[in-house]
Amino acid sequence: MAVCFFNTMSRKLEPFVPLEPPKVKLYTCGPTVYNFAHIGNFRAYIFEDLLKRYLRFRGYDVFHVMNITDVEDKLIRTCRETEKPLKEITDFYIEAFFKDLDILQIERADVYPRATEHIPEMVEIIKKLREKGHTYEHEGSIYFRLSSFPRYGKLSHMNIEELKIGASGRVDTDEYEMEDARDFALWKAWDEEDGDVFWETELGKGRPGWHIECSAMSMKYLGESFDIHCGGVDNMFPHHENEIAQSECATEKTFVKYWLHCAHLVVDGKKMSKSLGNFYTLRDLLERGLEPLAIRWVLMATHYRQPNNFTFETVESASNSIRRIRDFRLRLNEIKGGGDELVEESSLCEKLFVDSLDDDLNISSALGAVFDFIRDVNKKVDAGKVGEKGAQNAINLLNKLNKVTGLFNPDFEEDVPTEVLEKVMQRQQARRDKNFTLADMIRNQLFEQGWVIEDAPQGPRVKRK
RNA sequence: GGCGGCAUGGCCAAGUGGUAAGGCAGAAGCCUGCAAAGCUUCCAUUCCCCGGUUCGAAUCCGGGUGCCGCCUCCA
Numbered sequence: 001m002a003v004c005f006f007n008t009m010s011r012k013l014e015p016f017v018p019l020e021p022p023k024v025k026l027y028t029c030g031p032t033v034y035n036f037a038h039i040g041n042f043r044a045y046i047f048e049d050l051l052k053r054y055l056r057f058r059g060y061d062v063f064h065v066m067n068i069t070d071v072e073d074k075l076i077r078t079c080r081e082t083e084k085p086l087k088e089i090t091d092f093y094i095e096a097f098f099k100d101l102d103i104l105q106i107e108r109a110d111v112y113p114r115a116t117e118h119i120p121e122m123v124e125i126i127k128k129l130r131e132k133g134h135t136y137e138h139e140g141s142i143y144f145r146l147s148s149f150p151r152y153g154k155l156s157h158m159n160i161e162e163l164k165i166g167a168s169g170r171v172d173t174d175e176y177e178m179e180d181a182r183d184f185a186l187w188k189a190w191d192e193e194d195g196d197v198f199w200e201t202e203l204g205k206g207r208p209g210w211h212i213e214c215s216a217m218s219m220k221y222l223g224e225s226f227d228i229h230c231g232g233v234d235n236m237f238p239h240h241e242n243e244i245a246q247s248e249c250a251t252e253k254t255f256v257k258y259w260l261h262c263a264h265l266v267v268d269g270k271k272m273s274k275s276l277g278n279f280y281t282l283r284d285l286l287e288r289g290l291e292p293l294a295i296r297w298v299l300m301a302t303h304y305r306q307p308n309n310f311t312f313e314t315v316e317s318a319s320n321s322i323r324r325i326r327d328f329r330l331r332l333n334e335i336k337g338g339g340d341e342l343v344e345e346s347s348l349c350e351k352l353f354v355d356s357l358d359d360d361l362n363i364s365s366a367l368g369a370v371f372d373f374i375r376d377v378n379k380k381v382d383a384g385k386v387g388e389k390g391a392q393n394a395i396n397l398l399n400k401l402n403k404v405t406g407l408f409n410p411d412f413e414e415d416v417p418t419e420v421l422e423k424v425m426q427r428q429q430a431r432r433d434k435n436f437t438l439a440d441m442i443r444n445q446l447f448e449q450g451w452v453i454e455d456a457p458q459g460p461r462v463k464r465k
Numbered sequence: 466g467g468c469g470g471c472a473u474g475g476c477c478a479a480g481u482g483g484u485a486a487g488g489c490a491g492a493a494g495c496c497u498g499c500a501a502a503g504c505u506u507c508c509a510u511u512c513c514c515c516g517g518u519u520c521g522a523a524u525c526c527g528g529g530u531g532c533c534g535c536c537u538c539c540a
Contacts, residue, residue, distance in 0.1 A: 042540085074538080238538085265540080313490095314476075327503085455497075
C-alpha cells in the first residue's frame, strides 16, 4: 500500500506521488506574529508535524518551508497602539512561537522565511502579473483582477458569480476601491496609518498584500510547482485560492499538487473566542498545570480533517494514556534473561501502524495498533515469557514509532533524588522485617512528596506521581 | 442566500456493504503483606430520526433534525 492523502483540490483520496521522488517539497502557512499563537494554531502545526515526520519515516526527503507573516494590518495597528517598531514586536512573538514549538516537540521547518525579507520577490511576481494584464491600479494600490483567471474557485468550490453578489451582507461593495469586490490587493499604497511601515519599490511606496507573500516565498524555496501545501480550512478561501490565482497566472504552471487542509479546533464544543472565555494559548494551559505531551496527544489524536473538540477532560485522559505507555516501558526495562523475542507482535504492530497512517494519516487507528501491541506484550510479560531481547525489540519499536508521533517516549525519572532512594531502601528493609506499618508510612510519605512506589517482582519501582 | 463538514457507549475515537477497534473513566476477579502496575471478565442487540435499496447497512440512496465552519488578511 502506498501513502494516500485527501486532496482538497479533487476532494478525493489520492495516492501520494511527489513530483521528484524521493524529494517532497512542503509548504505550510505559518503564524502572523502579532500575538502568542493559540492552541488552534498548534493543532494545525501538529498535524503538519505528523505529516512531515511520517513522510520522512516512509523514506521521503522532505524540505519544509513555513512562512512567518511579519507585516500585516493587525501588526501595523499594534505598532501604532504600542508605539513600538514593527521588528521589535515581531521578534518578540517569533521567539515565543519557537519556544512553544519546542515545548510541543514540533520539529522545525527547514526554512522560516519572513515576509519583510522577501519584498523584492513579491515585487517581481506583481510585475510579472502586471505585464500579463492580470492587475490594475487604483490610487497607488495594485489589485489582482479575478475575472482574468477563469479557474478561480476550483479549490474551495466557491462559485465566482455568487461571490459577486456579496450575499453574506457583510461586504459593502460601495466601500471597495476595486473594480470588483472580489478582487484582492497585491500591493497596498502607503497611507498615514501605516506610519513607518513601508517599502519604496518600483511599484511605489507601500507594502505587500497578504496573499502574495506565500506565493513569493513558497516559489522561492520550493520552485514554481511543488508537492504539498497545508493550512487550516479557513485559509482555503480566499487565501489559498488567491495564491493559486497569482502563482498560476505568473508562471502558467500548476502551483501545488496536493492541498491538505486541517479542520478547526473547538473548545468545549465552541469556537474559541475571548468573549466566551475558552481562548487558550499554550502558556495558559501550562499555567493550569497541563502536561505538554498530553496537549500534543490531544491535538494529534483526532484525525486532521475532523473537528477536534478540546476539553480538559480529554487532556486528563491523554495524560493517563501516556502513563500507560511510560509504565509499559518501565516494565520492559526491568526484564532480564532469555525468552520470547516478540518478533511477530512487533512486525504486526508496525504493519498496522503504517497501513493506518498510509490511509490519509489515520492516527486513531495507528494508536489503536500500538495499544493492542502493548496489551499483547503485557500479557506475555505477565506469563513470564518475554526475554531481554524481546523487551529490547519492543522498546526499539516504540522508539521507531515515536519518531513519527513523538508520543511514545515520555520522560523518565532517571534522576530520582538520593534521599528518595534512601527512603525506598528503608522501606524495603521494613518490608523484609514484616513491619508493614512502617513500610506503608514511608510509602505514604513519599507519595506526599510526589513519588509513587510500586513493588514489582524485580524490586521497587519509583515513579513520579 | 451560497459552499462545505460533522452526528458511533459516561468522555475521546476507529470503522464506507458482512454483522460495532482502541484509549480514558467505571464494576468484579486474579496477582499483592496491603497497594500500584499488569492481566481477565463486564460495560453500544446498536451507530441522530424516518423511509428505501440489499440475503445483509453505522456504512449506499431519499427525506428530516441538530451542531459547526467558510463566504472581510482567523490554523
